[in-house]
Amino acid sequence: MLLRYLSQIGKYFLMWKEIFSKQTKWSVMRGLIFKEIDDLIIDSLGIVAFISFFVGGVVSIQTALNLNNPLIPKTLIGYATRESVILEFAPTFISVIMAGKMGSFITSSIGSMRVTEQIDALEVMGVNSLNYLVFPKLIAVLLYPFVIGISMFLGVFGGYIAAVYGGFGASSDFIDGLQINFEPFHVTYAFIKTFIFGILLASIPAFHGYYMKGGALEVGKASTVAFVWTSVLIILVNYILTQLLLT
Amino acid sequence: MIEIKNIEKSFGETKILKGVSTIFEAGKTNLIIGQSGSGKTVLLKSLLGIHTPEVGTISFDGRIYSDLNSDEKRELRTEIGMLFQGSALFDSMTVSENVGFPLKMFTNDNKKKIQERVDFVLERVALVGAHNKLPSEISGGMQKRVAIARAIVNNPKYLFCDEPNSGLDPNTATLIDNLIREITEEYNITTVINTHDMNSVMEIGEKIVFLKNGLKEWEGTKEEIFRTDNEAVVDFVYSSNLFKKVREAYLKE
Numbered sequence: 001m002l003l004r005y006l007s008q009i010g011k012y013f014l015m016w017k018e019i020f021s022k023q024t025k026w027s028v029m030r031g032l033i034f035k036e037i038d039d040l041i042i043d044s045l046g047i048v049a050f051i052s053f054f055v056g057g058v059v060s061i062q063t064a065l066n067l068n069n070p071l072i073p074k075t076l077i078g079y080a081t082r083e084s085v086i087l088e089f090a091p092t093f094i095s096v097i098m099a100g101k102m103g104s105f106i107t108s109s110i111g112s113m114r115v116t117e118q119i120d121a122l123e124v125m126g127v128n129s130l131n132y133l134v135f136p137k138l139i140a141v142l143l144y145p146f147v148i149g150i151s152m153f154l155g156v157f158g159g160y161i162a163a164v165y166g167g168f169g170a171s172s173d174f175i176d177g178l179q180i181n182f183e184p185f186h187v188t189y190a191f192i193k194t195f196i197f198g199i200l201l202a203s204i205p206a207f208h209g210y211y212m213k214g215g216a217l218e219v220g221k222a223s224t225v226a227f228v229w230t231s232v233l234i235i236l237v238n239y240i241l242t243q244l245l246l247t
Numbered sequence: 248m249i250e251i252k253n254i255e256k257s258f259g260e261t262k263i264l265k266g267v268s269t270i271f272e273a274g275k276t277n278l279i280i281g282q283s284g285s286g287k288t289v290l291l292k293s294l295l296g297i298h299t300p301e302v303g304t305i306s307f308d309g310r311i312y313s314d315l316n317s318d319e320k321r322e323l324r325t326e327i328g329m330l331f332q333g334s335a336l337f338d339s340m341t342v343s344e345n346v347g348f349p350l351k352m353f354t355n356d357n358k359k360k361i362q363e364r365v366d367f368v369l370e371r372v373a374l375v376g377a378h379n380k381l382p383s384e385i386s387g388g389m390q391k392r393v394a395i396a397r398a399i400v401n402n403p404k405y406l407f408c409d410e411p412n413s414g415l416d417p418n419t420a421t422l423i424d425n426l427i428r429e430i431t432e433e434y435n436i437t438t439v440i441n442t443h444d445m446n447s448v449m450e451i452g453e454k455i456v457f458l459k460n461g462l463k464e465w466e467g468t469k470e471e472i473f474r475t476d477n478e479a480v481v482d483f484v485y486s487s488n489l490f491k492k493v494r495e496a497y498l499k500e
Contacts (some may be wrong), residue, residue, distance in 0.1 A: 022321065028351060117335040124295050124407075125349055126324035 020168035022128040036140035051203040056158030064168035078177020081159035095197040101231035103205035110209030144198030256302030265461040281458035295367030336382040388419035
């Protein structure tokens, strides 16, 4: 069992070496990168915006409902929403959701190509299939922090709308709360995490799709396994980075 | 010409190829036949470099595959055309894009020149008017023809076909067989076909290699297969009454 895991980890790192060897022609690669940006980044914006706006609103309402003590200022609603959304919700939980959305798309699209011998066809033609299929995805996820930036903004905005228009506090209180004890490094920390999560989101599902064996049923299984491992690694890396960067 | 010398290939404890040697000549349709599990697919995948034999050598016009470095192997692969059993067309690309793919990847030709070559090979495989269709929008026989067009678009020296007739009706199967034979002769390609379709054997088998339990049991031409008294070949090839009768008629003549 342990040997199998170690062998898989070794294979994962060898995959990285292969991704960067024998590059595909730039004229072809350019088109592939734009296609991946469209599939992985642009197509994710809708669901990320929807979830961020409403979860931001819920965080704000729940904070407001727990403020029973009159000595605690209403500015805490904006402060708590900002901290929750920027530190954890946008970078980590949106990434776990993206492990399902983006990750299963990557695993199933590459896995289907494996099942239907399209990857063998690329290899037989002399194309480095890992570079052709995975490299453009890795470049596309460099824009992933942009998605999380939007998520941060909409999360806080959703919190504002819920707090002010739900009658839980005044607009000025919420905005004051957003500005209290603001640590610019927290945003840097969130983007450092996001960058690393983006790399995990592209590479782990690609690994599971590329090296899968079997038929259509196994494509589904590979997608599930890829989602589980990507989520587990996001949570573990989140813990390690928080320890390293915030303590 | 492809020369195979004594290749052996195992998966775990199971030895699939047990020392196969043969020569596939240029300009001829070479067929590998045998029952399921005889090692045909492993032999074909070893020729393609997908499997690496533990023992023996495969040489492509004097170039021993295992002695080449990774760049030379990739270079050699650009001289290979492959027709996969399920066609293996790229789903997200149109017929035109599929056929032009090898040219786009490996030549510096401009769009116009690529399109001219794509049009030429699509016409050669009698597939006009399907340029902008996706593989999912055309029939299985048409997909096979697109796959042949893609395999020959950059003038390969070697063409490999895995069960080219599987899933096709008899008419389309004969059409595909004849197309492969014509292209092989026209461009002097070394063609190797993995099949267990006896119609193909009778139609286009210029050289036939019969595998049994990972060993080369017999080899010869389609004329010789009628006269052979090798029991394993006779059992396999003439298992159907139709082919028994074809053989009897041939021998009477």
